[in-house]
Amino acid sequence: MNRRDFFTCHVADKSRPAASLGPGYYSNGVFRTHENKPVRFYDDLIKGKISIINFMYASCDKYCPRSIACLTKLQDLLGDHLGRDMFMYSFTLKPDEDTPAKLAAYAKGNGARPGWLFLTGSEYDLTSIRFKLFRLDDPLLDFSVDIHASMLRIINDNNSRWTSWVLPDPPRLIREAVSWVEPTKPFAVRVRENAELQAAIDKESVISAPKRAEFKRAHGWPEITAKYENPDGMKKLQTLFHAGA
Amino acid sequence: MLKASAAAGVVTMLTSRKTLAQSLPPIPTQPPDCAAPAPTNSPATTPFVQALPIPPVAIPTILNPFPTLAADTANGEAARANHQDWFQFFPLLQYNVSVQPTMHQFHPQIPPTYCWGYNGIYPGPTFLNIYGVPVVVRFHNNLPVDNIGFGDNNHTTHLHNGHTASESDGFAGDYWSPGLFKDHHYPNVYAGFNEFPPLGDQLEAQHTYWYHDHRHSFTATNNYRGINGMYLIYDDIDTGFEFPGQGPQALRLPGPYGIYDIPLNFTDKLFCANGEMFATAPDAVPGGTDKFCVNGAIQPYFNVQTRKYRFRFLNSGPARIWTFNLSDNNGNPVPMTVVTTDGNLLPSPVEVISTSSVPTLTGLTVYVSQRYDVIIDFTNATPGTSWYLTNVAAQFVGNAPEPEPAPGVNIGNVVMAFNITGPPPSPDQSQVPEVLTTLPNISKPMANLFGTRVWNFNDDVVGAEGDPANPTGKVFNVNGLTFDPNRADATVQQGSSETWLIRNRFPGTGWTHPVHIHLEEGRVLDRRNITVNPTTGVITINSQGVPPLEQGRRDVYPILPNDEVLIFLQFRDWFGKYMIHCHNLGHEDGLMLVRWDVTTGPSSTVTSPVYSDGTPNTGNGQVNSGAQPNITPALTALAPTFNLNPPGTSKLNRPGLKGSKKGVKA
CATH class of the missing domain: 2.60.40.420 (Cupredoxins -  blue copper proteins)
Incomplete structure (x- = not known):
C-alpha cells in the first residue's frame, strides 16, 4: 500500500452504502478517462453504482475486437441505465501505449455512449485492481495480458454482490448476469415472470406422453400402463426410519 | 415383529414426527460479511472437543398444496416441464424442505456463523430411501431477498447423481427465486427401467448420493454457505442392516444409519474472528483454507466401539482434493476398505492404505463431489486410545502449537479422531463380502x-x-x-x-x-x-x-x-x-x-x-x-x-457369500 492509499482508504465516508466493501477493499487509485478526466477508483467509479469492468488495449487485434463489439451491443441492452446507475469501464492493459487521446479515438470508433469509460493510469494502480478483481491464483494466467481481454467483472457496490462473465458471449447473457447483482425484483414481478416462463416452456416442443410411448415402442421396450406397486418397499422404509431416526 | 413395528410406524411417521419436521430454526438477520481485511487464518480452535454431528433423517410429510403433474404456478411453484413418468412412479412419500438462512456453530471457540441450509441446518437432513418407493421433495426457496455479499438467493437443487428426469434434475439454468418452491420427483428407480421394467436394472444400483445447490455462476458460494446434504437409497442387497436372516442376497454391511453407517461430509472453510465465513471475493470462495470440517464440525471426534463401521466419505467442495490416511494411536497406518465408488458397489472391496505399493491405492484421494463408502474395522483397536483420519496435504491450522496426537501424526493434518470406547453391546454381525456385485453387461x-x-x-x-x-x-x-x-x-x-x-x-x-x-x-x-x-x-x-x-x-x-x-x-x-x-x-x-x-x-x-x-x-x-x-x-x-461380462441376464449373478472375509488386495 502506498501513501495515497493509506490516506484515502481509511477516511470514514458516510456517503457510501452501508453494505459496501469500501475503498479499503477496492483501493482508490487515480485513473484518467478517455475524456482526460482524473477519477478515483472507488469514489468515482464504484461507489453506489453497478460497474461492468473489463481490460483491453487499443492495439489488440486478435481477441479484443469481438469482445469490444459485444460490449458495444451490451450498451443497447442496458438502455437508460447506462450512465445513470450502471457504468461500463474498460481499463487498458498497456498504459504505455494507450494515452487518453488514443483511448478517446478507440471509444469513438467503437461507438461508446456516455457511461462507458476507457481508462488508463499507472502500472501499479492498474495491476492492483486487475489482481483484486480478476485474480485466479495461477501465475501463468494472472500475469497473462491476453487472458484478461475476455474477463468481465460485474459489481454492485450497494449490496456487495459480484458476478462475472466472459467475452464475447452474447450480450443477452451478459445483460442477464448484470440482473443478478441488481436488487431482487418485487415478488409480484417475479411471480409474473415465472408465469411467463411457464408459458414458454409449455409452448416449447415438450415431448408429449403419446410421443414418448411411441418412442418406447420403436425401441421394442415394453409399454407400461399400470402404476408400479411396491407393497414391501414402505415396510422396509419403516424399519430404516425406526433404526436411523 | 418387524411387520408390527412397520404398521405402527406409519402412524408415528405421519403424525408425531410431522411436527418435528416442521419446527425449523428461526431465520436470522444477516451479519456483515468480513471481506476486508482478509484474515490470514481462522481463529485458533482446539481439536477433538466436539462430537461428530450426525445429520438428522429427513421426515416425510403431507404437502399442501398437493403435488401435481404440471407445475402449480398458481400456488407459487416455479416453472418447469411436466414430470415425466409421474403416474408410473407416483410418489408414495412427500417431503417439505425449506432452503433458508440459519446460524450454525462450527466449533465452540468460534462464534455462530451465518449459513444457508436445507431446513435451516448444515449439513442438510439425510434422506433415507428405498429403491421402488418414489418420492417427491418440495424445495422452498426461503433465502433472503436482500442478501449482501457472497451467495445468490436464486436456488436450484441437484440430486447428485440421481436417476431423475430433466425437470427434477436441478439443471443449472433452472433456478427459482425466493418465495417460490419447486417439486422434484425422485422415482428412486434403477437406470434402464424402460429396458428392464418395472424398476430398472438392479446392477445399476447406486446407494450414496448427495444433494446440493447447482445455481450456475454461484454454485461455489451457495455451497460454501452450506446448501448441501446427503441422500441414501437402500435395496434388498444393500439393506442398511447387518443382522442375519435378510436373505442370501443381503450384503449385511455395517448399519443402520446414524449408528454404524455414518456420513462424513468433508469441506474446508476460513473463518473471521466474528465467526463469519470468509470469501475471497463476493463471488468467489477460497480454494484452500485452514479449517477442516466434517458434518459441519471442525476437527471433531467420533466415539467408536471395537467393531466394523461404514463411513460414507463425501467431498462437498468447494475445491480441495483430499487424500485420506488412517493412523492408529501409535501412528501406524491402518487399511480402509472401499466398498462403493460414487455410491456404486465395487465388484470386490478394495483396500487402501498410506503405505501401499500400488500408487493409486496409496491413501484415499477424494476429488470434489466424489463419494466413497469405506469400511473401517476397529475390532483390534485398544479401548481408551484414538485413531486419526488425516489429510496428507500439509496444512496450517492456525492452532496454538499442539503436540502430535500420535507419533508422526501432525495435528495440522488431522481431519477427525476416532475415540475407541470399548466392545460393542452386542456382537458385530456385519460382514464385508468378497464379492459385492457384478457389473452390468455392456x-x-x-x-x-x-x-x-x-x-x-x-x-x-x-x-x-x-x-x-x-x-x-x-x-x-x-x-x-x-x-x-x-x-x-x-x-x-x-x-x-x-x-x-x-x-x-x-x-x-x-x-x-x-x-x-x-x-x-x-x-x-x-x-x-x-x-x-x-x-x-x-x-x-x-x-x-x-x-x-x-x-x-x-x-x-x-x-x-x-x-x-x-x-x-x-x-x-x-x-x-x-x-x-x-x-x-x-x-x-x-x-x-x-x-x-x-x-x-x-x-x-x-x-x-x-x-x-x-x-x-x-x-x-x-x-x-x-x-x-x-x-x-x-x-x-x-x-x-475391455473387461466385459459374459452375456447373461440382468439378474444379479453373484456367487454365494463368503462370510466376513476382508476384501481383495489389488
Missing part, C-alpha cells in the same frame, strides 16, 4: 455405439480457437465454449450409447478437473496420459488401463493435467437437458459447464458446433488444431480389451 450396447464424443476441458491461455497464436482469453471452457443454459452442445438419442473422451488441456496449466456427468453412471474404459518428447516434439498417448477404484461405475471422472479418460455411457430413460461439467465449484462457476440433451434423435454428429450467438466454433478448442472434437467411429477395435 457388450451389446458397446457393439452398437453411436461413436466417441470428445470433450476438451480447457484452461487455456492460447490456442482454444484452434490457432495456437490466437489467444482465446477464455479461462475455463469446454471445447472452446462457455455455458449457455439455452444452448445444447450435443444431442443424444434416447436409448443410444456412446463413449465419451474427456480430456484435460494439453499442455495443461496444472489444474485438475473432476468432471461430472448427469443422468446415468459411466464405466471407465481407459485412462491415458499425454506426453510430449522434448526433443522430437512427438506427442504420445500412453494407456494406463483402469485403476482399481475405477473398476466399478462412477459419476465423477477426475482428469489430471495432460490426462484423458475414455468412458462408456447410456442414455436410456428420460428426455430433456442434462449437463457435463467440472465439479471444482470455482471452475463450474467460471462457466465450465455444457448442456447436452436427450432427444428422440437423431444424435448430433458434431459437438459444440457454435457459440451461443450463432458464430461457428471453428477450432472447438481441440488440442491439436485440425482434429475436430466430433463423433469418431466406434472404438470397436478396442472393445475386446
Whole structure:
C-alpha cells in the first residue's frame, strides 16, 4: 500500500452504502478517462453504482475486437441505465501505449455512449485492481495480458454482490448476469415472470406422453400402463426410519 | 415383529414426527460479511472437543398444496416441464424442505456463523430411501431477498447423481427465486427401467448420493454457505442392516444409519474472528483454507466401539482434493476398505492404505463431489486410545502449537479422531463380502455405439480457437465454449450409447478437473496420459488401463493435467437437458459447464458446433488444431480389451457369500 492509499482508504465516508466493501477493499487509485478526466477508483467509479469492468488495449487485434463489439451491443441492452446507475469501464492493459487521446479515438470508433469509460493510469494502480478483481491464483494466467481481454467483472457496490462473465458471449447473457447483482425484483414481478416462463416452456416442443410411448415402442421396450406397486418397499422404509431416526 | 413395528410406524411417521419436521430454526438477520481485511487464518480452535454431528433423517410429510403433474404456478411453484413418468412412479412419500438462512456453530471457540441450509441446518437432513418407493421433495426457496455479499438467493437443487428426469434434475439454468418452491420427483428407480421394467436394472444400483445447490455462476458460494446434504437409497442387497436372516442376497454391511453407517461430509472453510465465513471475493470462495470440517464440525471426534463401521466419505467442495490416511494411536497406518465408488458397489472391496505399493491405492484421494463408502474395522483397536483420519496435504491450522496426537501424526493434518470406547453391546454381525456385485453387461450396447464424443476441458491461455497464436482469453471452457443454459452442445438419442473422451488441456496449466456427468453412471474404459518428447516434439498417448477404484461405475471422472479418460455411457430413460461439467465449484462457476440433451434423435454428429450467438466454433478448442472434437467411429477395435461380462441376464449373478472375509488386495 502506498501513501495515497493509506490516506484515502481509511477516511470514514458516510456517503457510501452501508453494505459496501469500501475503498479499503477496492483501493482508490487515480485513473484518467478517455475524456482526460482524473477519477478515483472507488469514489468515482464504484461507489453506489453497478460497474461492468473489463481490460483491453487499443492495439489488440486478435481477441479484443469481438469482445469490444459485444460490449458495444451490451450498451443497447442496458438502455437508460447506462450512465445513470450502471457504468461500463474498460481499463487498458498497456498504459504505455494507450494515452487518453488514443483511448478517446478507440471509444469513438467503437461507438461508446456516455457511461462507458476507457481508462488508463499507472502500472501499479492498474495491476492492483486487475489482481483484486480478476485474480485466479495461477501465475501463468494472472500475469497473462491476453487472458484478461475476455474477463468481465460485474459489481454492485450497494449490496456487495459480484458476478462475472466472459467475452464475447452474447450480450443477452451478459445483460442477464448484470440482473443478478441488481436488487431482487418485487415478488409480484417475479411471480409474473415465472408465469411467463411457464408459458414458454409449455409452448416449447415438450415431448408429449403419446410421443414418448411411441418412442418406447420403436425401441421394442415394453409399454407400461399400470402404476408400479411396491407393497414391501414402505415396510422396509419403516424399519430404516425406526433404526436411523 | 418387524411387520408390527412397520404398521405402527406409519402412524408415528405421519403424525408425531410431522411436527418435528416442521419446527425449523428461526431465520436470522444477516451479519456483515468480513471481506476486508482478509484474515490470514481462522481463529485458533482446539481439536477433538466436539462430537461428530450426525445429520438428522429427513421426515416425510403431507404437502399442501398437493403435488401435481404440471407445475402449480398458481400456488407459487416455479416453472418447469411436466414430470415425466409421474403416474408410473407416483410418489408414495412427500417431503417439505425449506432452503433458508440459519446460524450454525462450527466449533465452540468460534462464534455462530451465518449459513444457508436445507431446513435451516448444515449439513442438510439425510434422506433415507428405498429403491421402488418414489418420492417427491418440495424445495422452498426461503433465502433472503436482500442478501449482501457472497451467495445468490436464486436456488436450484441437484440430486447428485440421481436417476431423475430433466425437470427434477436441478439443471443449472433452472433456478427459482425466493418465495417460490419447486417439486422434484425422485422415482428412486434403477437406470434402464424402460429396458428392464418395472424398476430398472438392479446392477445399476447406486446407494450414496448427495444433494446440493447447482445455481450456475454461484454454485461455489451457495455451497460454501452450506446448501448441501446427503441422500441414501437402500435395496434388498444393500439393506442398511447387518443382522442375519435378510436373505442370501443381503450384503449385511455395517448399519443402520446414524449408528454404524455414518456420513462424513468433508469441506474446508476460513473463518473471521466474528465467526463469519470468509470469501475471497463476493463471488468467489477460497480454494484452500485452514479449517477442516466434517458434518459441519471442525476437527471433531467420533466415539467408536471395537467393531466394523461404514463411513460414507463425501467431498462437498468447494475445491480441495483430499487424500485420506488412517493412523492408529501409535501412528501406524491402518487399511480402509472401499466398498462403493460414487455410491456404486465395487465388484470386490478394495483396500487402501498410506503405505501401499500400488500408487493409486496409496491413501484415499477424494476429488470434489466424489463419494466413497469405506469400511473401517476397529475390532483390534485398544479401548481408551484414538485413531486419526488425516489429510496428507500439509496444512496450517492456525492452532496454538499442539503436540502430535500420535507419533508422526501432525495435528495440522488431522481431519477427525476416532475415540475407541470399548466392545460393542452386542456382537458385530456385519460382514464385508468378497464379492459385492457384478457389473452390468455392456457388450451389446458397446457393439452398437453411436461413436466417441470428445470433450476438451480447457484452461487455456492460447490456442482454444484452434490457432495456437490466437489467444482465446477464455479461462475455463469446454471445447472452446462457455455455458449457455439455452444452448445444447450435443444431442443424444434416447436409448443410444456412446463413449465419451474427456480430456484435460494439453499442455495443461496444472489444474485438475473432476468432471461430472448427469443422468446415468459411466464405466471407465481407459485412462491415458499425454506426453510430449522434448526433443522430437512427438506427442504420445500412453494407456494406463483402469485403476482399481475405477473398476466399478462412477459419476465423477477426475482428469489430471495432460490426462484423458475414455468412458462408456447410456442414455436410456428420460428426455430433456442434462449437463457435463467440472465439479471444482470455482471452475463450474467460471462457466465450465455444457448442456447436452436427450432427444428422440437423431444424435448430433458434431459437438459444440457454435457459440451461443450463432458464430461457428471453428477450432472447438481441440488440442491439436485440425482434429475436430466430433463423433469418431466406434472404438470397436478396442472393445475386446475391455473387461466385459459374459452375456447373461440382468439378474444379479453373484456367487454365494463368503462370510466376513476382508476384501481383495489389488
